[in-house]
Amino acid sequence: MTLGTRPPDAAVVGAPPPRRRPGGPRLALRLIRTGPVFMLLVIVAAASVLSPVFLTTRNLGNVLAQTAVIAVLAVAQLLVIVTRGIDLSVGSTVALAAVAGALVFEAVPSATVVVLTMLGTGLAVGAVNGVALVWGRLPHPFIVTLATLSVAHGLALWLAGGQPHRGMPGIIQVLGGESIGWLPYSTLLVAALALLVLLLTTRLVWGRWIYAVGGNPDAARRAAIPVNAVLVSVYVMSGLAAGIAACITAGRLNAGSPTFGELAELDAIAAVVIGGASFLGGRGTVTNALVGALMIGVIRNAMNLLNVDAFIQPIVIGVVILIAVELDVIRGALERRFQVMQAVAA
Template sequence: MDESLEREVAEPRSAAVANSENIAVAVGLKLLGAGAVLILIGLVLVLSLLSPYFLSPRNLGNILAQTAVVCVVAMGQHLVILTKGIDLSVGSNLALASVLGALSFHAGASTLTVVAVMVVAGAAVGAVNGLFYVYGRLPHPFIITLATLSIAKGIALQLADGRAIPGMPPAIRSLGQEAFAGLPGSVFVVAGVAGLMFVLTQSTVWGRWVYAVGGKADAAVRMGIPVSAVLVSTYVISGTCAGIGAVLLAGRTDAGSPLFGNLLELDTIAAVIIGGASFLGGRGHIGHALIGAIMIGVIRNALNLLNVGVFYQLIVIGVVIVIAVEADVLRNHLESRMRVLRAETGP
């Protein structure tokens, strides 16, 4: 009698504990999901107090212009990371595309041709990455993208003789240097690419395939999803974004250079992870890449305004990346715990 009474008292108590833990885990997941946005808002508020110049229209315009290239290329990197991949070649790809664009301009090509050369060159390197990774049966895209990082950089240095090639068509210079409706021209390119990426990933069958491949490739194969084609397409799009980034950077500097894009691969990977996407694949959206890229731009701009040395900036970005990765680990742990609690308490 006493034992049955104890069980009756203990069962409601354990259910209450499980429900409270369920709520705590759910709140933790919500906070982690919104963490990047909250941190960005907090950064803006703090920096506006530390520096009177931070919120000035000119400085905000500089931040948007400086982060435009990272934003565009990070969106392509985001697609690759969604499939549990990585593209280390984006910086060298951008450099090669800018050099080819400058050479085509000096050869007398029209503005549209120069733009097409840069975008197609970027897509071609992306296609090489995807095709070799998938059909070469490489164990990880790290290998081929590391190889094309070196190859593209070497070709760019050879073609440009190790120097920047000055000169770009006036329309490309205007896009990179002038403001329209109070905003840098590059911002409209970022918005256009982001809108297209959002539609592709959220409103098309292909977008659902990308998430399925990143979530569980074996299951995607059994569902009849063309996994190989999906993987190749993500690398082609990543390369295309590098080509578009080359157009923006070449316009801003009025040149093509084999030295462009140094550490861009790290910035784009950092932007995706800091924004809240996962290295485990299958989770995240384009907003994560944009938020992460803007956060990196805000941090660097703030450190410049506060006269912090460039070497310390690298340290700060590295620390932020570690925090973002740990947040991803914590999120995965909480999601696992949530599944266990739901199984225990029922729907």
């Protein structure tokens, strides 16, 4: 070493390079994963600025009541989409279950019998979907659920004679149309159902099976996971959710009508996709599905408050769905990139 030169740094020569702290990528991942919640907050902020009525407790109660049916259907639709499926029949099932409940109430004025009829109708349609898909070896759930959509809609029209039937038990009316102060009872039902599904998917083996089947069905079969039973179970859950949604809808309007649930399946699917679930399966959370449902409900409520033309509203909803899905695609790409950065940093 010559005079005046600096001795080599031991940390540079002998020691390995310092490890980068993974805190940055981890924080970025957490921020990215809150994308649906962030979009909802932006929409709420915009609605509150454009309409001073929006944040009143009365209007918030209306938003929650109007979103309850979509939220119930979305929570169950999430399970179907996570397994790489889709259920197009839930809207018609809502109508069929409501009509069945109204007709039973006319003959047997028993709240228990009516509720069991509505829930049983939903379960029956869901079971038909699952069994036909699995043991009928149909190529895609789109086909079987499209068929049951048509059958359920036709049955609802035939049984009701094309007309709504008035009258529902008191418990149904309370559940669908009344509230505690400004908080609707239907919101409490949505919260209970969401909590139940959250526990089922995070605390039970069945929940892990659902994500495994959606992530890689062939690997799930090799791992001895009962794929067929899992698929049937998620469609049964979706049908049951349609029965619950029928109770809420029939309670709000004190009737059973074959027009109930029109396009509700599309709202539920849109809510799940806006919430970040993937049609490729294996991804999606209950919380984000609820956020997606709330987003749709808030947008519709804001447009009503702002007197947006009824013919324009579907266009706005469609554009928002496209934007939300595109943002989710970008979010997914950023998430994968930061996951790689986090792995390298670790």
